[in-house]
Amino acid sequence: MIDLLHTVTPKRVRTLTPDRGTEFAGYREVSQELSIPVYFPDPHAPQQRGTNENTNGLIREYFPKGTDLDQLTDQDIDKFVRDLNHRPRKVLGWKSPFEVFFGTKLRLI
16 A cells, blocks of 8 residues: 555655544554654544545445445446545635546546
């Protein structure tokens, strides 16, 4: 994962904010390799992870609680990822993550 982050996002990852989940067990290595600070939010303080919580809400727009994720096809997931990455975000100055990451809008025509 670190090699991928170095390759694709050399200056775009500025901080790491784990939410105490097991998926963040390697946070020290990521922080050291990318020379970025780690911020630990207080327990039960979602306001300290605003972008994360907002993204969780966007995911729920597509997949409400109770959705059986095992029933989703690869095409369902691909469409969701594409839609989410092309959705403008206030935190990005109303640009989409795609625009910020690649420096351009997606041109389909």
